[in-house]
Amino acid sequence: MATLDSCGSPDHQLIRFIPDEDLVPGIATWKPSLCTMCGAGCGLLVRVMQGEAEVVHNGQNGLVQMGLAKKLEGNPNHPVNLGKLCARGQAGLQVLYHPDRLRNPLKRTGARGSGQFQEVTWDAALGELLAQLSALRTSDAGALAFLSRPLQGQRRELVERFLKSFGAPPAIAYEPLDEAVLRQANLLSFGHSQLPTLDLARADYLLSFGADFLGTWNSPVSQSIGYGEMRQGRPGRRGRFAQIESRMSQTGANADEWIPCRPGTEGVLALGIANVILQDKEFVHDAHSRPASLIAGWSDGLPDFTPEMVEKQTGVSAAAIARLAHDLTHSGLGAVIIGGPPLAHTNGLFNALAVNALESLVDAARNQPALLSFTPAVPFASAAAPSAKGPQSSFAAINALSQSVLSGAAHEPKVLLLDNANPVFSAPPATRMPEAIAKIPYVASFGSFIDETSVWADLVLPDHAPLESWLDDVPAAGAVSMVAGLAPPAVRPLHNTRAMPDVILDLGHQLGGSVAAALPWKTYDEMLQAAFLPLRKHPGSIDAKDDDEFWSKVQQQGGWWSVPAANGAAGRAAANAGSGSAAPAAPAAPPGARAAAKFAEPQFDGAPNDFPFYFLPYASQALGDGSLAHLPWLQEMPDVLTTAMWSSWVELNPQTAERLKILPGELVEITSQHGSVRAPAVLSPGIAPDLVAMPIGQGHINFGRYASHRGANPLAILAPLTEAETGSLAWAATRVKLARVGGVDQANLILYAGGMSGFPHEEEPHR
Amino acid sequence: MRALNDRGKWLVIAVLGVGLFIFAAKTVPFGHAQTQVTTPSPSQAPGRVGATQTGDSDVFTTDHHSAIAAMRDFLGLRSQPVQPIAFPHKTHLANNLKCLDCHAGADVGPDAAIPSVKFCMTCHLVIATDKPEIKKVAAFQARHEDIPWVRVYNYSQYAHVRFNHAPHIRANVACATCHGDLTKQTTAQRVVNLDMGYCLTCHEQRQAPIDCQTCHF
Amino acid sequence: MEKTSEQIQRDLVRPLYRTGTAYWIAVAFCSSLVLAGVSAFCYQLYHGIGVWGLNSPVFWAFDITNFVFWIGISHAGTLISAILRLANATWRRPVTRCAEAITVFALSIGAIIPLCHIGRPWLGYYLIPYPSERHIWPNFRSPLLWDFFAILTYLTGSVSFLILPIIPDFASIRDTTTGWRKRFYGALSLGWEGTPRQWHRLETAMHIMAIVIIPVAVSVHTIVSWDFAMTLVPMWHTGIFGPYFVVGAIFSGIAALILAMALLRKFLHLEEYLHPIHFQNLGKLLLTMSLLWFYFTFAERLTTWYGNGTPEMTVFWFTIRQKFAPFFWTMVFCNFIIPVPILAIKRLRTITGTVIASSTIVIGMWLERFLIVVPSLERKFLSYSWGTYRPTWVEDTLMASSFGLMALLYLLFSKFVPMISIWELKAGLPEHTPVVAVEVPAGATNLSARESPFPGGVSS
């Protein structure tokens, strides 16, 4: 173990700085942290060991012995992930050490968007931004915009306070694949504007409408833990599940029954199943329950959704519908969930409400706690409550921003603060994001990387990497108890960066007046302490005699939760058993009176004759929505269904390929009314013949050395169709046509199975 | 047998020629980085614009620094370390300090650890402050620099040895067994040749495991 | 038309003295090939095996193909020469030395290849069992180690087998020349005086060597085949590989010998020594081997087909029907369909005919080795991890260079050593056959080297 430390040659020219911390070399310490690679909010343990890093101190290059993060694992005490961590979470280490991470504040030197920057000092950078903000505050405070990925925990509170006291509109939280439709549906059906927590460990049967719950949807680690228990955790009792989707996801690949269904008609299928159940005389149900008010015709037994009629619309056979209904009601404890593509249609809310209604129907017949529940909110004093208007749609927000800039509306944004959101890459072309960003007079970015959006910035104030930051997160799903994750920095900052919340606090204090008054904390950790200390009053994982002990224990444990931390899995089971407060039993009145939902045909962009294929962009198992494409571990992780690495690809049914004379690995062009992309073809038996699918994630032009100029971005050809009620982007509602471009050689498809690019791999499965 | 001698000469010339070629290949900068790393050129990767250039190379590999280094490593040649400060082990040991007082990691973990200048100064703030070497130590701290000690004992990276001090200390192996009698040395010198034969002999005597993977992994 | 001793001496020694432009061009060409190979090897040494087209799971390809190929070629000489010596076939006399030289050079090339092919050639000495305090010995269970010893033994044997009968020729050159050559050949002739004692010892040594070298030669290629057969890899793990490899080796060896003889005949103007009968006789041998080779190939494939194991059949069809089918059928054409009619029909079994047959056989046998090594690795068990191999310029260069090295060594050898055994040829002359020269004048060193005291040479 001594050897690695000494690989620098003895005559190394760099000086050595005195270390700030005393570490025993070769001995690992495990420090808690939180995962920020997706929204699930898993707890981490970071393996920290002493190592030698090249750093810059006071403008001087040198070496210093410091604690370095070596590995990320799940925090066994954290109620969401119980010591487990997915591939993406583990790759978070590479965010910290990424060679393209920004190391100093940058000031633009070239033309806007040219990517030419020069390093400046923090004083200079903050001075410049402060001048901009001060000027704006006196002239047009409403013209300040803040655009970020959905912020976690107190960060959101901090930013909201800053903006509010500044006089600016609320922050725009943007993520390309948001869950606004499901949140809205859950609010209507169950009274919770959240995604559900699944207790799969108790499940005997699960019917999933498109929810990739083992891969990218909701809280995958928590759900995978439950899945293992559902399959083999109870001797003699193996839970089964059926997946309804027209392109087989990683979850669908594990299903006992995989049923393709015409895109956008999942709600019809759910009601078809409900119809069968409602006709079942032996099955006791309440005809005037919540579903009855939400779904037209429910009280009458859904006469428009007989299996035969549903078969015509969905393509799922009446026999299969009857079987699903039977399995759902006769397999013990069952549940129905929806997620992903079915929500991304113009009638997404209807689909969600229909599935939720089916879930309520199945659940109401039992007197056991439901498998679906909603993680209770943590009683923070100043919690930034979810907006009363219901869930905000990312697309509507970003579109409004863009339109107001481009049309020159009153209070059009003049200064944009950007924090890791990348709409230039991920918003559909119709939003004209690049134009809009270019037209905003001043853009400052907090991102750690230059991406397609922050390349337009005038000023970059690089944030710490998550492992260098104070983190807090309140997972909205994945645990049945209240969970508030918190972690101090696991390692010292490697580069000349500053934490975004501290920069905001600093800016606020310097702006003075009401802004300074609204931000009474010197640093972000002070703010966190103020928010967390009141939790000591509530029974939970930490037993402390005073605030100091509580605060230090919160940091040691990686957060606070309302069940004792000691018995993770057992605790979850116990909490489940005790949680009679299953979701539907505690409904809040849905906001406003609302007509019962009727089925409306999903709208698609493009005429079926010209654009014969449905187009499905889907979140990549490795790269998520593209924000993780810069991490080499994830780029080189073979996609589990196609085995592709470092590539993008188009999934086609072999029949389709044969008809269009497309060979495996050949370059294919996909054209919608809004543009076209090229990618190599992968033939997959797990996709409907009228559908082509493409993973999101590649196609970056400006995102570090590992992601730039690789593959194609399917989001770039999406139509700006939205879900009718929530305004969410209907990202599965674009139709496309397909053409063979040919040439295996130019396709750059790298498949693990098959060994080499361009080699059409035949497979004969044998062991 | 002069003819054979002739041949011998040619053989030597041929071997030297190949050697020279390899040397040239090692020193001419058509570096390794090109062979494996695929990066867009800097102009295509604006993300790199702000990156601080630190160190002499952008990549870390297991390469030798030069052909000569490779040859020396292959032949097991090492130069004696030259320390920035003439640290007298014997004086410290004579003053009843124990090895573990300063090399504190040795009994708990793999690495014995060389203390940082802060640790030195805990004593030398008051002791022997007038000595020239101590003044050097103080000067390092005043500059916020650590003392660039040169490692005396370490394994070649290519030996793939994962040595752990702690089990050896628990097995009552005296420090002097492997590091020589430091009561007689000023700066530590490499007085024991810690090659694999040395390790194995001791392991056999003490019936410690001699399975390869005990140390090599 | 019989030659006299003097004519023989003059004709066969002539190439040592006279060097034409063509020779220098050939040397320059071969040297540049070798130099290219050395450069390619240095490039590979510096960067790693990655400059080859190997990948996971095709960890061997051109390297081992060439290794097996050259070791196979090496079975031409010593083995054939030994058998012919033991059988006392008198027509062998002009043939043996060309053959034995092929063995030594091909074997040397074969022996170099594994050292170049390993990932860390500088640690090649780990294969040598030497005592050290580390108690580490090479693994005697590994067929590669058997290879190491088998090749070393065969090389030692072949070198002695080649050198021993040259000594009298060196002496005869020494005795007929002056200047540096006299000193040079004087040193090489190791004090040969041609005394009856020396002749007797030479004869005994050759006799023992001829007997010993045959099992060694058979074992070498058997052991090379075990590099494959000792694994579980589909189509490698078969008992037929030992004899199959030996047959293939002798097959390709004879073909190489015919080619070498034809070239020597043309360029060293040895038309009067290497007669069509030599080519015809070797052609007959080649025909036998071709039939045997086909028999073994057929037997190997047939048993696999009847066994019908999934992993084996995957490789089987992959080779004969899918990706490698063009190579496979080329191989069958080159090794069987083309050479058999040529060699079987007496009218076609001319020098030109045998040379054409031999050329296709050398190509075919290289393909045979390639088809043994690569398809099995590309299609090994779990289909998820199947691979694809494509050679790179480095491998092409190294392969070309191995041919260049072979030719270069042969060219240089022919400049220093008479390519046909002078004394053996003389011993075959009618003037020698009856009784001749039993009385060797004492101290007559001038004569001694030329006249063997033993009728019919020393072979048996």
Added chain:
Amino acid sequence: MPHKWAMVIDLDRCTGCEACVVACHAENNIPTAGEDQAARGRTKHWIRVERYWEGEFPNARIRFQPVLCQQCDAAPCEPVCPTYASYHTSEGLNAQVYNRCVGTRFCANACPYNVRFFNFYNPVWEKPLNLQLNPDVSVREVGIMEKCTFCVQRIHGAEIQAEAEKRELKDGEFNPACVQSCSPKAMVFGDLNDPASEVSRLAKSGRNTKLLGELGTLPNVNYLERNS
């Protein structure tokens, strides 16, 4: 009694999430090969999740199967290594001694599972990605074979820890990185010589099969069949 390390992989629990793949990269200093090398089939994945399609649309099914070094008792890779770089330890592991390896690649050809990987080039980490390197594990250089070690550094660490505390190792006290990360607990690691260990219990399951078991390599990785 010496340990006999073994693994059970429950294919009914495995979701194909590949957390194990990244965990292994992070733990064992496995470099990413990069696009060019990946295209040449030279990635190093000490563990990979194989997937096999069965049937055609709409009845297509997928079988996932994580494959790592099977740590065979009768390992075909061991006898063929001429330098003993590949050998069997007393604890039943197939060890690869990097410093002894000359790179004949014979072991990789002999391995029926294709789980041995060769360093075709020196590994490269673009700074500061090298700071993620685990100091408990060697960084292998060019010309060396490498493979899954069952995270021998963790085994050693736990054994040394237990010895320091003068106690026996506990079942489940430590796990290889892949097992540690496995959310659905599809992978279980432990000592087969301990009849009370979870791995012993699971290995007795009626669903137990061995990968390419017909070859007689006696793997120490057990697969529990998907359908109960």
